[in-house]
Amino acid sequence: MNLEVAAELKALDSTLDSIEAVLDVDKLRAEVDELSAQAGDPDLWNDQERAQQVTSRLSRAQAQLRQITDIRRRLDDLPVLYELAEETEGAEGQQALEDADTERNRLRKDIEALEVRTLLSGEYDPRDALVTIRSEAGGVDAADFAEMLMRMYLRWAERHEYSVDVYDTSYAEEAGIKSATFAVHAPFAYGTLSVEQGTHRLVRISPFDNQGRRQTSFAGVEVVPVVESTDHVEIDEKDLRVDVYRSSGPGGQGVNTTDSAVRLTHLPTGIVVSCQNERSQLQNKASAMAVLQAKLLERQRQEEQAKMDALKDTGSSWGNQMRSYVLHPYQMVKDLRTDYEVGNPAAVLDGEIDNFLEAGIRWRRQTQQASN
Template identity: 70%
Template sequence: MTTVDLADKLKELDATLRNIETVLDLGRLRRDKADLEEQAGAPDLWDDQARAQQVTSRLSYVGGEINRLERLRSRIDDAGVLLELAEAEGDADSLAEAGNEVVALQKAIEELEVRTLLSGEYDQREALVTIRSGAGGVDAADFAEMLLRMYLRWAERHGYPTDVYDTSYAEEAGLKSATFAVKSPYAYGTLSVEAGTHRLVRISPFDNQGRRQTSFAAVEVVPVVEQTDEIDIPDDDLRVDVYRSSGPGGQGVNTTDSAVRLTHIPTGIVVSCQNERSQLQNKATAMGVLKAKLLAVKRAEEQAKMDQLRGDVAGSWGDQMRSYVLHPYQMVKDLRTEHETGNPTAVFDGDIDSFVEAGIRWRKQNQMAAA
């Protein structure tokens, strides 16, 4: 790029960042931070551990958002100064450095711009993710475990805390199912585009004849229920079973009947939790998961009524939303957005941001078209 091109691009990025600051309401974020810091400094904060964790988590998130915006603003200003110096002194090295920074800034601002597209009713909430193996036998169970690792690695890359509530291991290898929480604001809005059926094509490591195998796994994403949500579960609608935890966990977990399974009789929804030593803690966690799933059912019913009133709306996600092909070629492709990469290894290691961002943009376009 020439100096003029870089200057024009910086102006464009500056305008985009100002728009993002307006949409995210930087002034409100700063006020929220001051209020949360005051709450976090209260001497009785940890008398209510649930509230304390909510305050500290929110403070960490808000502080991170402010720092992110301020760093980008500083980088744009510094890039402008560097560009002026490069032009004044005719310094080719400084011009190249400015060009590289403009490219990096464009990527960072585009990533942040995606956040402004998360405006759904529950998008700001934490997420509960359930992965289930589908057709494909032991390969499907192994695929489910690969997806669990992929999402946990993605969360780790971003510094998002996670908590695995339940894992049901398959007999030979892999998982029948797993449920985990991503405890970060906007986790639901971000990960909700990952919901659907995922397909894996590869040479099966479990087939002695080395044949190609196609297997499936389902990903479900629901928002975490908050105290303001009206989800009432009468005792008569609930069956509670306790059992001994299985799999990794240590002596204290595996030798007591601390695991809890809740069955919501009217809907048939079943949730389990076995990650805590206490039966009461597991029951409370399982109840939170159950309420989140019932909230999702309620939303689906309301959406179905709206769709019926609105008529046929394009944009159905379909049964298979993404394919992971390891043989005869290497590719991961999203069937809704057409976004793809030739590096499945990186994807399974948690590098899914480009797929998530493409999915969020795709969803927003469909919502605007439907409206």
């Protein structure tokens, strides 16, 4: 093993030691053991709410512990891979060395991602994320851009093997979508994706302009934490208007022959949510209620945060433009908060957004520390 590789392995080991200390692996392991014991109690499900809370916490703790221990095992195995490569001669030895280098590069990225995870310490950061995308200024191009963003996030989730539930998609008349709401189920999904909230901007030659002119369009992204059974977001039925309608797909094609889609309007706040992915009206109403609760919880959190910000006078605003996607006259995607940029929009729009997410999380932590 050459000196450069040995030095990097030592640095990675030191970084992982720090991460394990911050995450307190021993405490996490004890938490998994305690929650596993609770989950094994046959009387647990006599209290449905507590059972769901225990199993949810156990699932998250197990996933986090599994990730940390897997990375530690891989790092401990890496010097052995290099030793075997050095002891093997010829083409086979060269291939073994290349495999070891590949694993080292993967480990570096995984450890960097895990290091970013330690920055997610907000109350709701460990939760699943509820993402809503809306087309804004720009007409049909904005609707098309909103659909491009939805695909970007779905591809990102797919790359990481995260499950997604699409609750509602409102298709635009000519192309694209007016809005869409979906949940991403993954540990720290909210903490990770919350840095995506804001206005996204697309600059390109419009495929919908007969004269081939450059068009700027906008789409808004909203990210809120998924509500858990312990949150107790109270919604008075008198404060709701419930509308039912027929589910539809692109171009108005009917995907359901009954009025099963549900739209809920929360009269005191004006928040409107809808769901049409389920086959029954009852299921759609339950899903829509979950989305509404999440949005009301986030509204409550933002009101509390606004009071804190008013006291701190941070002057920060999450509603401003946060990223530009330029397809013409040059190729670039740039985050306007962190200044992180890449020259391959196609890859970004295909779900390669991890570096943007990590840069956003680090930027947010620095901003929070500066305001304290």
